[in-house]
Structure formats: structure tokens, C-alpha cells
Amino acid sequence: MKTSVIVFPGSNCDRDVAVALKKMQFKNQMVWHKETSLPKTDLIVIPGGFSYGDYLRSGAVAGKSKIIDEVIKAAKNGCLVLGICNGFQILTETGLLKGTLLRNKNLKFINRDVNIKVINNETKFTSKYKLNEILKINIAHNEGNYFTDKDHLRELKNEGLIAFKYCDKKGITNEQSNPNGSLENIAGIFNSKKNILGMMPHPERMIDNHISNTDGVNLFSSLLN
Amino acid sequence: MAITKKIIANHGLNTEEYKNIQKLLKRDPNLLELGIFSAMWNEHCSYKSSKIHLKKLPTKGKHVIQGPGENAGVIDIGDNDAIIFKIESHNHPSFIEPYQGAATGVGGILRDVFTMGARPIALLNSIHFGSPAHPKTKSLLNGVVSGIGGYGNCIGIPTVAGETKFNETYNENILVNAMAVGHAQKDKIFYSRAKGVGKSVVYVGSKTGRDGIHGASMASAEFDDNSEEKKPTVQVGDPFTEKLLLEACLELMKDDSIIAIQDMGAAGLTSSSVEMASKGGLGIELYLEKVPCREENMSPYEMMLSESQERMLIILEDKKEEKAREIFKKWDLDFVVIGKTTNTKYLTLKFNNKVEGEIPIDALASKAPIYERKWIKKNLSKNKIEIKKLKKIKIEDALMKILSSPNHSNKSWITDQYDQMVMCDTVQRSGSDAAIIRIHNKDKAIAVSVDSSANYCKSHPLTGGKQIVCENWRNLVSVGAKPLAITNCLNFGNPENNEIMGEFAECLQGIKEACEFLNYPVVSGNVSFYNGTNKKNIFPTPVIGGVGLIDKISNPINHNLKMSESYILIIGKTFGHLEQSCFLRENFSINDGRPPKINLLNEKNNGEMVFKLIKQNLVLSAHDVSSGGLIVALCEMAMNTNFGIKVEKPKKLGNFEEYLFGEDQGRYLIEIDNKNLAKVETILKNENVYFEKIGKTQKTYFEIEGEMKCSTQDLFKMNNKWYNNY
Numbered sequence: 001m002k003t004s005v006i007v008f009p010g011s012n013c014d015r016d017v018a019v020a021l022k023k024m025q026f027k028n029q030m031v032w033h034k035e036t037s038l039p040k041t042d043l044i045v046i047p048g049g050f051s052y053g054d055y056l057r058s059g060a061v062a063g064k065s066k067i068i069d070e071v072i073k074a075a076k077n078g079c080l081v082l083g084i085c086n087g088f089q090i091l092t093e094t095g096l097l098k099g100t101l102l103r104n105k106n107l108k109f110i111n112r113d114v115n116i117k118v119i120n121n122e123t124k125f126t127s128k129y130k131l132n133e134i135l136k137i138n139i140a141h142n143e144g145n146y147f148t149d150k151d152h153l154r155e156l157k158n159e160g161l162i163a164f165k166y167c168d169k170k171g172i173t174n175e176q177s178n179p180n181g182s183l184e185n186i187a188g189i190f191n192s193k194k195n196i197l198g199m200m201p202h203p204e205r206m207i208d209n210h211i212s213n214t215d216g217v218n219l220f221s222s223l224l225n
Numbered sequence: 226m227a228i229t230k231k232i233i234a235n236h237g238l239n240t241e242e243y244k245n246i247q248k249l250l251k252r253d254p255n256l257l258e259l260g261i262f263s264a265m266w267n268e269h270c271s272y273k274s275s276k277i278h279l280k281k282l283p284t285k286g287k288h289v290i291q292g293p294g295e296n297a298g299v300i301d302i303g304d305n306d307a308i309i310f311k312i313e314s315h316n317h318p319s320f321i322e323p324y325q326g327a328a329t330g331v332g333g334i335l336r337d338v339f340t341m342g343a344r345p346i347a348l349l350n351s352i353h354f355g356s357p358a359h360p361k362t363k364s365l366l367n368g369v370v371s372g373i374g375g376y377g378n379c380i381g382i383p384t385v386a387g388e389t390k391f392n393e394t395y396n397e398n399i400l401v402n403a404m405a406v407g408h409a410q411k412d413k414i415f416y417s418r419a420k421g422v423g424k425s426v427v428y429v430g431s432k433t434g435r436d437g438i439h440g441a442s443m444a445s446a447e448f449d450d451n452s453e454e455k456k457p458t459v460q461v462g463d464p465f466t467e468k469l470l471l472e473a474c475l476e477l478m479k480d481d482s483i484i485a486i487q488d489m490g491a492a493g494l495t496s497s498s499v500e501m502a503s504k505g506g507l508g509i510e511l512y513l514e515k516v517p518c519r520e521e522n523m524s525p526y527e528m529m530l531s532e533s534q535e536r537m538l539i540i541l542e543d544k545k546e547e548k549a550r551e552i553f554k555k556w557d558l559d560f561v562v563i564g565k566t567t568n569t570k571y572l573t574l575k576f577n578n579k580v581e582g583e584i585p586i587d588a589l590a591s592k593a594p595i596y597e598r599k600w601i602k603k604n605l606s607k608n609k610i611e612i613k614k615l616k617k618i619k620i621e622d623a624l625m626k627i628l629s630s631p632n633h634s635n636k637s638w639i640t641d642q643y644d645q646m647v648m649c650d651t652v653q654r655s656g657s658d659a660a661i662i663r664i665h666n667k668d669k670a671i672a673v674s675v676d677s678s679a680n681y682c683k684s685h686p687l688t689g690g691k692q693i694v695c696e697n698w699r700n701l702v703s704v705g706a707k708p709l710a711i712t713n714c715l716n717f718g719n720p721e722n723n724e725i726m727g728e729f730a731e732c733l734q735g736i737k738e739a740c741e742f743l744n745y746p747v748v749s750g751n752v753s754f755y756n757g758t759n760k761k762n763i764f765p766t767p768v769i770g771g772v773g774l775i776d777k778i779s780n781p782i783n784h785n786l787k788m789s790e791s792y793i794l795i796i797g798k799t800f801g802h803l804e805q806s807c808f809l810r811e812n813f814s815i816n817d818g819r820p821p822k823i824n825l826l827n828e829k830n831n832g833e834m835v836f837k838l839i840k841q842n843l844v845l846s847a848h849d850v851s852s853g854g855l856i857v858a859l860c861e862m863a864m865n866t867n868f869g870i871k872v873e874k875p876k877k878l879g880n881f882e883e884y885l886f887g888e889d890q891g892r893y894l895i896e897i898d899n900k901n902l903a904k905v906e907t908i909l910k911n912e913n914v915y916f917e918k919i920g921k922t923q924k925t926y927f928e929i930e931g932e933m934k935c936s937t938q939d940l941f942k943m944n945n946k947w948y949n950n951y
Contacts, residue, residue, distance in 0.1 A: 009469055012647055016648065050381075052465065053463070053466075109371070111378075111643060111645055112641050140647065205646050211646070211650065211651055212646070
């Protein structure tokens with residue numbers, strides 16, 4: 001399976017994602033933000049980081065970059081797109097995913113391992129997980145507080161577009177288990193066709209027992225299927 | 226413009242020094258030249274008060290590739306891998322503007338490391354604040370922590386370890402020390418020594434603005450009531466540009482285009498150009514109208530003294546310019562040839578073809594003043610503290626008081642604000658004795674830790690100096706690493722004061738003795754004097770940053786208990802030294818007395834023994850015993866697990882408080898599986914290493930026989946209270 005990782009100036013999880021993709025046997029290429037075309041690809045990954053410094057608004061400038069037009073085109077043609085952390089923020093800026101990521105409720109950067117629960121496992125991104133499976137996964141962001149309007153929230157719920165929710169060890173989703181103030185503890189969402197996933201947690205950080213755990217592996221192996 | 230006495234004083238130069246400048250130039254300097262002398266001759270850049278003492282430190286060793294004198298130190302960890310690291314202070318700017326001061330401290334130390342060809346792989350910090358009750362402390366803490374995080378998180382280098390301490394001595398002068406660690410190929414290390422005449426001098430990175438002018442001079446003076454007015458001398462950080470600069474430099478370093486490279490840190494363009502020329506025995510000519518400027522009408526004086534961040538000066542090989550230019554263009558960074566190397570041994574500054582300044586390079590470098598300042602020795606305190614006469618206090622209450630005190634509280638409020646995982650090589654995050662970072666794509670790792678003990682150093686600088694080296698060494702050993710080398714950040718008060726100079730000289734002597742004995746050389750470092758406000762000096766606070774090697778990461782060790790029914794052994798003798806302990810400080814507000822003695826032979830033997838046992842996979846968890854003594858160390862092992870400990874009453878019982886809270890040095894706690902106990906005991910006996918079996922692990926409860934019993938959950942809660950309520 002062919003993948004493309006988009007590299008913006010200020011991306012800093014690009015190498016981490018590339019390492020994970022390689023380990024999981026994907027054929028990956030790095031694509032520089034000034035490129036005007038994409039190589040033939042089955043999956044586009046927009047990695048975490050601080051694209052263009054995120055000085056304006058997270059992901060805002062990247063959402064208007066040259067390569068992003070190609071990403072939008074590909075996504076509309078059904079290409080799989082995974083946006084992690086800053087990548088999720090960029091996807092909301094492009095309109096490929098609805099809603100927005102506000103500053104964390106505590107107004108601080110948060111890096112720690114949190115629990116999330118798989119809400120929909122009938123997608124190309126999550127098929128290897130069990131429904132309601134609880135994962136321990138690392139988050140690292142300033143703006144991960146997902147917000148959207150009522151109609152879209154209803155759609156997210158009714159159409160199974162919520163991918164992951166923050167929860168506690170036992171799977172309970174409430175205010176205590178919500179690290180950043182996200183609406184309904186949402187940690188990741190799909191678009192309506194479910195070929196695009198945006199998520200704040202970092203699955204690429206969870207593929208190696210030496211540094212963490214392997215709870216992110218199934219996301220990549222689902223995509224390989 | 227005539228150089229008046231006032232102008233000279235404003236440049237931080239004294240009359241003697243000014244006369245010396247006239248002698249070296251054989252004329253009066255103009256304002257630009259005076260500014261350059263002031264930038265190069267201040268304490269921060271010239272090390273004029275510290276040089277003769279620094280020379281005594283051991284800087285060589287089997288693993289050392291490059292000792293002090295370059296942008297950072299370099300050590301060899303085998304297989305063509307080199308580790309490049311350094312620690313640096315950014316105390317003064319951080320007190321005036323905590324966010325930017327701390328952020329640019331991180332940015333500056335990162336440049337020191339990647340200038341040499343290393344990809345930075347870890348950041349550490351040592352931050353000291355005043356009393357939590359002081360009105361400024363809370364906002365300084367907030368600002369510094371978010372500044373450190375803001376820079377490291379954005380550039381994408383994990384902040385993996387550090388220490389945060391509170392003491393009223395820092396009320397008006399906080400300490401912010403940042404350490405960066407990078408990895409390079411041993412045969413691809415870049416230095417700052419210029420070579421060859423007529424080579425292009427290239428400016429890359431951000432544009433030059435008016436920020437930070439005379440920053441290094443500010444860092445070389447005491448604060449007074451008007452320090453707030455110095456805000457404009459604090460630089461503004463841009464981690465995004467630094468990320469671009471990092472990637473562009475590393476890309477350029479793939480071939481052999483670079484002759485010499487130096488980051489523009491303190492004293493910006495001045496010190497970078499002078500240092501490169503000085504090391505190469507050359508001259509350098511700059512055409513200042515070519516310097517990329519952020520603001521209009523900047524004068525040569527401002528350009529030469531600006532401390533704008535994220536800039537580098539490179540001396541390029543002939544014919545490599547176009548390729549290099551392409552790389553920087555790709556990363557949208559400025560790339561301008563602003564001068565050339567010459568054989569004149571002069572720094573020649575031209576602006577639109579007019580010579581604006583001309584100074585012999587050696588006048589700025591090798592002929593800069595060196596002072597052998599007077600110092601006085603500090604004797605051991607004679608105040609004997611009668612422990613038996615103190616009010617009786619319950620062990621449990623004393624313990625809880627310590628665990629919930631600002632200096633011993635769990636620091637996740639801080640470390641949660643740092644990305645510790647980016648780069649995906651963090652084997653062990655902060656909270657343990659040392660952090661562990663894997664070498665990318667390899668099976669080996671390094672362990673890193675920063676440590677300081679200002680109270681011990683204040684009480685007896687010689688002992689304190691030894692102690693911090695030993696504690697740092699122990700922290701690396703406790704995670705199974707072989708300690709290789711250190712960097713140091715020497716934070717002291719005003720060196721013109723004989724007592725302060727004495728603290729410096731004796732701390733350094735202590736560091737020297739310990740480093741020599743432990744074969745633990747100093748490869749880089751930084752001195753920060755004049756930490757104080759209105760003649761109130763801070764406690765002497767040398768900070769040690771150590772790096773150790775773990776040759777296989779298959780079995781990393783940390784301090785968390787692993788199972789119940791295992792045995793806890795303490796390696797090293799417990800004498801019950803309570804003076805200068807946090808037991809007395811937190812419970813009785815007693816700050817008097819002597820620090821615990823250091824026995825370097827025991828340190829070495831005990832540490833090497835623990836290292837050996839870990840390597841043989843005989844240790845489940847290990848922890849060094851430091852501030853708070855045995856009982857606090859035991860709590861730390863239990864607190865984040867479901868396991869507790871039952872400590873037996875010691876047979877040769879002196880005073881129980883002394884036994885539990887004494888801060889005797891050279892001790893480790895190790896957890897041993899029952900099945901390995903006999904083997905471990907035999908090894909320890911055969912090697913003549915002193916140890917005691919002090920208890921066994923059990924589920925849930927932390928228990929001291931006949932004294933206290935509580936759940937480890939309660940300890941955890943107590944330890945996690947303070948920051949969240951502050």
C-alpha cells in the first residue's frame with residue numbers, strides 16, 4: 001500500500017509517522033509542501049507539528065498551502081486521508097472535516113498518555129480494533145478541544161462518524177476523563193464518507209513496547225487490509 | 226561622538242579596562258568599537274573571573290572527543306555515534322520576561338548543539354524560583370514553564386528531564402538553565418575554527434532586529450530596582466524559524482561545504498565572527514550593509530550587538546555557495562555573504578565601503594582581561610543541632626509534610642506541559658532518576674539527568690560541589706547507565722565579593738575532585754555570575770548535567786517497584802546525618818549545620834556494584850537515596866505502583882528519625898526478586914560492599930514496622946496536591 005506523508009515547514013512528527021509506516025510495511029514517500037502534485041498514493045498522512053509555526057491559528061496557513069489543493073482533490077476522489085494532531089487541525093481548516101479545535105480547556109499544552117475508546121470499528125481505519133476497545137495513547141497539543149455545531153454533532157452521532165472518545169481506564173467518558181474540554185469527549189472524527197480520519201492522539205507513538213505500548217498498531221494494520 | 230566616562234560605565238567597563246583598550250588599539254575606540262569590546266569583555270563572554278578556576282577541571286577522558294571551548298562538548302558512544310551536549314543559563318532575561326527568556330534559553334542551547342552537526346534528541350532544564358509565597362513566583366513559574374514548553378514543543382524535540390526548586394534565595398533572581406543533547410556521526414562533527422583566507426562568510430537564518438542589544442552585558446551585572454526597564458534587552462524567540470534553520474543546517478552538513486560554523490548567541494554577530502577568526506588565527510572583514518535587517522536604519526553598532534535569535538554564521542568552502550544558497554532558499558531562510566576571511570588578524574567592519582571599526586582579533590579574545598579575584602574559604606558550620614532536643618514529631622506526619630512540600634511534590638503539572646514523546650525515542654520520561662533516550666534506529670540509549678544542591682553548596686561549597694557530581698552520577702547508575710561525562714552551569718552571585726568568589730572556587734574544587742575520582746570529565750559548560758539583586762546574592766547553585774550510556778535497551782530499569790514479596794536492599798551505610806536535611810527544613814525550619822560527608826571511594830564502589838547488578842539482570846528496580854533520605858526514596862518507589870513496602874525496625878537502632886530521614890550519601894535502594902536474593906547477597910559480600918536488607922514489598926500498603934501504615938494511594942495523593950492547589 002502506497003502512502004504519502006505531507007511535510008510542511010514546522011511539521012515535527014513527519015519522521016515519526018514515516019518510521020511507523022515503514023515498520024508496518026507501507027511504501028511511503030515524503031511530499032514537500034511546495035509540490036504541486038501528489039505521487040500515486042492510497043493513503044495521505046498529515047503529521048503533527050506546528051505547520052508554519054501555527055502563529056496565525058493552528059493549521060490555518062497549511063490549509064491554504066499549494067499541496068493542500070491536491071490533498072483535497074485526492075480526498076474527494078476517495079483517497080484515504082489521516083490527519084494526526086496538527087494534521088487534524090489542518091483538515092478542519094480545509095473543510096474536509098467539519099468543526100474546529102479550540103484551545104485546551106486548561107489553556108495549557110498537554111502531553112500525557114490518556115485512554116480513548118473505539119466508537120466505530122467498521123471503518124477502514126479502525127477495523128482491527130474491537131468496538132469500545134480502550135486504548136492508552138499519547139496526546140501532545142495546545143488546541144485539541146474539539147467543537148462543532150449541533151447539527152453536525154447530531155450527524156456525527158447518527159452516522160457513526162465519531163472515531164474515538166476520551167475515557168478513563170474503565171471506559172467511562174465524563175468530565176474527569178476529558179483532558180482538553182472536547183465536546184462529548186471527542187478525540188477523533190471521520191468525514192461522512194469515512195475516508196478521512198482526523199484525530200488528536202498520536203497512534204505513531206504507540207507502536208513500540210520499548211518506548212510506550214502497541215495500542216496504535218491496529219490503526220495502521222486496519223489500513224493495510 | 227566623544228567617549229565619556231558615563232558611556233564607558235554604561236558599557237559595563239571599568240577605568241582600568243578602558244585604559245587597556247586604549248593601549249591595545251593605540252588610540253581611543255569609537256562607539257562601535259567600544260560596544261564590541263564591551264560585548265566581548267563582559268563576564269558572560271570572556272569568563273574573566275572564572276577562567277583560572279575552570280582550567281582546573283578534568284576535561285579529558287577515553288570517551289571525550291571535544292572538551293570545553295567549542296559550542297558544546299562531544300563524547301564518543303561507539304559505532305561512529307557521538308553525543309554532543311551542553312547546558313547554559315538564561316537567568317537574567319527569564320526574570321525580566323519569563324516566557325521569552327526561557328524560550329530563547331532553550332533556542333540558544335539547541336543552536337549550540339546543532340551547530341556542531343548534531344540532531345538534538347533531548348532537552349533538559351533546571352529551574353529555580355523564589356519562595357512560593359513571594360508575589361512574583363507564581364507568574365514566573367507559569368511563564369518559564371510555558372516558555373520552555375513553547376519552544377521545545379514547537380521545534381519538536383522532547384523535553385525529557387529536569388528539576389524545579391523553590392527557595393527564597395531566588396526571590397529576586399530566578400535561575401533558568403537549559404540543556405540540550407544531540408546525536409551526530411562521529412566523522413561528521415563541525416567546529417568553529419576558521420581556515421583559509423578569502424573564504425566567504427555567510428549569514429543565515431532570521432533577520433537582525435534591535436532585540437537583545439547588550440544582552441550579554443545585562444547578564445554580567447547585578448539587578449537593581451530598575452531591572453524591569455531592561456525588558457528591551459530580552460530577545461524574542463521564534464521556534465518555527467529555528468526548526469527551519471535546524472533542518473537547513475543539517476541538510477547543508479551532509480556534504481563538506483562548511484569550513485566553520487558558529488551560532489550567533491550572546492553578543493551575536495560580534496562574538497560569532499571574532500571566535501571563528503580567533504580560533505583560526507585569521508582576520509575577518511564584514512560588509513555590514515549586507516546584513517539582513519528586520520528594522521529600518523539599523524546602525525553598525527546595533528547590528529554588531531543585536532542578539533536576535535535563530536541566526537548562524539558559516540564560513541564556506543569555495544564554489545559551494547550556490548548549492549548552499551539553494552538549501553536555504555528551500556527552507557525560506559536568508560542566506561547572504563556578508564564578508565570574508567582575511568590574513569590581517571583584524572576584525573574589520575565596513576558599511577558602504579567606509580571602515581567603521583577595526584580591532585585586532587586577539588585584543589577581543591586572547592587579550593581579554595583575566596582576573597584572579599580574591600576569595601575566602603568557608604569553614605564547616607560549628608552549630609551543632611541537638612536532634613534529641615527537638616519537639617517529638619510523628620514519623621508519618623513528618624513524611625507527609627515533606628511529600629506535600631513544593632520541593633518534593635510530583636511535578637507532572639510541569640512535565641505535562643512538555644512534549645516528552647516527539648521523535649519516538651523516549652524510553653523513559655521524566656519522573657525517574659534519569660530519562661532514557663534511544664539512539665534512533667539502534668539498540669542502545671543514553672541516560673540524562675540534571676542536578677543541583679544549593680543548600681549543601683551554601684553550607685559548605687567544597688562538599689556541595691562534590692555532592693552534586695556524585696548525585697548526578699548515582700542518578701545515571703540507577704537507571705543502568707554507565708556515566709560518561711558532564712556539562713555544568715555555574716550559577717553564582719557577584720564575583721567581586723570575596724565570599725562569593727570563595728563559594729565559586731570551592732564548589733569548583735569539589736566538582737573537580739569528584740569528577741577526577743569518578744572518571745567523569747567536564748566537556749562543556751557555562752558560568753553565570755552576578756545572580757543577585759541589590760547586593761543580595763543567591764546561594765551558590767552549580768548545576769550538573771550528566772550523560773551516560775546504556776548499551777542495550779532490552780531491559781531498562783526505573784525506580785518503580787515491580788512486584789510484591791521481593792526484597793529491598795540498601796547499598797551503602799546509613800549514619801543518620803540530619804543537618805541540612807529536608808526533614809529539618811520542612812518540619813522545623815532549621816537550615817543550619819553541615820551537609821552530609823562525601824566518601825568518593827564508597828561512591829565509586831557502591832555505584833559500580835549497582836551498575837554490575839543491573840547489567841546482570843538481578844535488579845527489578847533501583848533508586849538513589851537523596852533529599853529526604855531513605856523513607857522518601859522508598860515512598861517514591863512505591864507511590865506510582867500498586868505495591869508497598871514493609872520496612873523492619875533496624876536492629877542497631879539509633880534514633881529512628883535519623884535512620885529514616887538522614888541524607889547520608891552514596892546509597893541506593895534496589896529491589897531484588899526472592900529467587901535472586903542469595904546470589905546478590907553473595908556478590909555484595911564478596912565485593913565487600915556494605916548493604917542491609919531493610920524490608921519486603923507487599924501489596925497496597927506502605928508500612929514502617931511499629932510506626933506507620935498507609936496505602937500507597939494516600940502517598941500518591943499527598944504528593945500530587947501542592948501544584949494543583951498553587
